[in-house]
Amino acid sequence: xxxxxxxxxxxxxxxxxxxxxxxxxxxxxxxxxxxxxxxxxxxxxxxxxxxxxxxxxxxxxxxxxxxxxxxxxxxxxxxxxxxxxxxxxxxxxxxxxxxxxxxxxxxxxxxxxxxxxxxxxxxxxxxxxxxxxxxxxxxxxxxxxxxxxxxxxxxxxxxxxxxxxxxxxxxxxxxxxxxxxxxxxxxxxxxxxxxxxxxxxxxxxxxxxxxxxxxxxxxxxxxxxxxxxxxxxxxxxxxxxxxxxxxxxxxxxxxxxxxxxxxxxx
Amino acid sequence: xxxxxxxxxxxxxxxxxxxxxxxxxxxxxxxxxxxxxxxxxxxxxxxxxxxxxxxxxxxxxxxxxxxxxxxxxxxxxxxxxxxxxxxxxxxxxxxxxxxxxxxxxxxxxxxxxxxxxxxxxxxxxxxxxxxxxxxxxxxxxxxxxxxxxxxxxxxxxxxxxxxxxxxxxxxxxxxxxxxxxxxxxxxxxxxxxxxxxxxxxxxxxxxxxxxxxxxxxxxxxxxxxxxxxxxxxxxxxxxxxxxxxxxxxxxxxxxxxxxxxxxxxxxxxxxxxxxxxxxxxxxxxxxxxxxxxxx
Numbered sequence: 385x386x387x388x389x390x391x392x393x394x395x396x397x398x399x400x401x402x403x404x405x406x407x408x409x410x411x412x413x414x415x416x417x418x419x420x421x422x423x424x425x426x427x428x429x430x431x432x433x434x435x436x437x438x439x440x441x442x443x444x445x446x447x448x449x450x451x452x453x454x455x456x457x458x459x460x461x462x463x464x465x466x467x468x469x470x471x472x473x474x475x476x477x478x479x480x481x482x483x484x485x486x487x488x489x490x491x492x493x494x495x496x497x498x499x500x501x502x503x504x505x506x507x508x509x510x511x512x513x514x515x516x517x518x519x520x521x522x523x524x525x526x527x528x529x530x531x532x533x534x535x536x537x538x539x540x541x542x543x544x545x546x547x548x549x550x551x552x553x554x555x556x557x558x559x560x561x562x563x564x565x566x567x568x569x570x571x572x573x574x575x576x577x578x579x580x581x582x583x584x585x586x587x588x589x590x591x592x593x594x595x596x597x598x599x600x601x602x603x604x605x606x607x608x609x610x611x612x613x614x615x616x617x618x619x620x621x622x623x624x625x626x627x628x629x630x631x632x633x634x635x636x637x638x639x640x641x642x643x644x645x646x647x648x649x650x
Numbered sequence: 651x652x653x654x655x656x657x658x659x660x661x662x663x664x665x666x667x668x669x670x671x672x673x674x675x676x677x678x679x680x681x682x683x684x685x686x687x688x689x690x691x692x693x694x695x696x697x698x699x700x701x702x703x704x705x706x707x708x709x710x711x712x713x714x715x716x717x718x719x720x721x722x723x724x725x726x727x728x729x730x731x732x733x734x735x736x737x738x739x740x741x742x743x744x745x746x747x748x749x750x751x752x753x754x755x756x757x758x759x760x761x762x763x764x765x766x767x768x769x770x771x772x773x774x775x776x777x778x779x780x781x782x783x784x785x786x787x788x789x790x791x792x793x794x795x796x797x798x799x800x801x802x803x804x805x806x807x808x809x810x811x812x813x814x815x816x817x818x819x820x821x822x823x824x825x826x827x828x829x830x831x832x833x834x835x836x837x838x839x840x841x842x843x844x845x846x847x848x849x850x851x852x853x854x855x856x857x858x859x860x861x862x863x864x865x866x867x868x869x870x871x872x873x874x875x876x877x878x879x880x881x882x883x884x885x886x887x888x889x890x891x892x893x894x895x896x897x898x899x900x901x902x903x904x905x906x907x908x909x910x911x912x913x914x915x916x917x918x919x920x921x922x923x924x925x926x927x928x929x930x931x932x933x934x935x936x937x938x939x940x941x942x943x944x945x
Contacts, residue, residue: 393774397759400771404767415808416810420807426880426882430769467767470737472740474701510704511701511703511705515702541703
């Protein structure tokens with residue numbers, strides 16, 4: 385564009401976006417004053433540092449595992465390759481586990497991407513919308529109407545994820561600063577399936593056996609209660625009770641007996 | 651965590667008093683809930699309280715005893731693409747939950763082409779931008795069902811094709827959309843130093859009736875290789891003497907206005923913010939007394 389012609393707002397904003405994400409300095413042609421280059425670098429470092437801080441909040445164990453310098457370097461490369469899409473940085477970082485899985489300098493730490501995948505599920509659980517779980521009375525009332533075709537679901541904070549390399553154990557011991565326990569973990573273990581939730585504002589991670597995993601996956605996938613119980617066989621009633629007692633069942637599709645209301649996490 | 655939660659509704663009256671409040675950050679949640687300090691009101695960043703879980707629950711508990719103002723950093727009011735409806739919906743959810751006395755965001759932009767740069771970025775102040783900002787503010791006020799305040803930003807660059815002085819731009823947005831102005835005195839000082847503007851003239855261009863809140867914060871100064879000084883609005887220190895003087899000047903023009911102490915980098919204990927707020931309160935009290943004496 386000609387330096388003499390006024391730039392449209394959109395041109396200016398695209399040039400700034402290229403400056404922040406890619407390090408391009410074409411925007412300086414649209415500015416005036418002696419300190420424009422330095423000023424632009426303040427915006428760029430503010431962007432990279434601010435977004436990296438948000439990533440560090442969602443991936444604290446990954447950060448402790450690799451150290452601050454490595455984390456920040458990886459974060460800056462990731463931010464440039466996949467910048468934020470919304471105005472709420474809690475949404476940002478879903479692609480970071482996949483980025484780490486492909487990140488050459490982290491190749492010697494095969495469990496890192498798995499810990500990151502677990503931490504992303506945890507971050508989502510911690511920020512998920514509040515919901516009132518079904519009580520036993522709610523469930524009884526729903527089941528009385530039509531148990532066979534009833535479709536239950538999970539409360540929004542529940543996440544189910546598969547991780548390998550003992551990532552769930554590594555996560556726990558890093559959080560507990562249990563270096564001895566950490567050293568004793570065998571990172572060459574195959575995949576395990578875990579349920580992630582929050583309780584009193586803190587994350588919980590529980591390993592699931594195959595039956596509990598299938599049951600939970602069926603719940604979140606919208607299966608009818610009749611199909612779920614049939615597939616689970618003898619274990620069905622106790623699996624259903626487990627989710628109910630943990631407060632992880634939410635209203636049935638087509639309306640719960642009480643409309644969901646906000647509930648304190650505490 | 652022990653937060654009593656037998657009601658969804660905030661109980662303390664919403665109105666922000668004409669007094670010096672404090673920017674509430676995460677490290678202050680527990681001290682405020684446990685000790686109930688004498689602070690007339692709090693302001694929080696709207697985006698920090700979206701969704702559910704423990705953090706919004708802390709704010710629920712605090713809101714029961716204090717008025718709260720919601721200060722946004724993510725609406726991108728100057729964005730050429732218009733307002734992100736999903737973000738506006740989430741702001742509305744926080745507004746409905748908190749029932750704030752004031753809702754504000756910035757004369758800046760952060761999103762273009764689906765990318766959100768998470769910074770308060772500067773705008774070229776032109777007739778085109780004025781139309782975009784007014785359209786966006788209209789949409790936000792319609793979507794929230796209430797007026798907002800727009801804050802003057804601090805900035806580190808300026809565009810060659812800007813044609814409208816920043817205070818005139820703010821006033822015109824307020825005139826066309828009915829929004830109020832959040833006058834950040836530190837930002838005026840920082841931008842005036844960086845761009846060679848006259849800070850007093852900036853204040854003089856703002857009609858007192860439009861000023862509904864004032865912000866104060868600390869900034870840092872970076873000396874460049876050529877000896878120039880770039881002021882950086884990092885909200886990481888106490889308010890500097892020059893900004894206190896400019897605040898006193900603002901009060902003499904606007905009269906007492908709800909005033910907030912902000913601190914975002916290396917956030918100190920709440921007592922440090924209370925000490926800063928006490929200075930602002932004493933200046934406000936002197937202004938009120940001066941006005942009464944004259945009357």
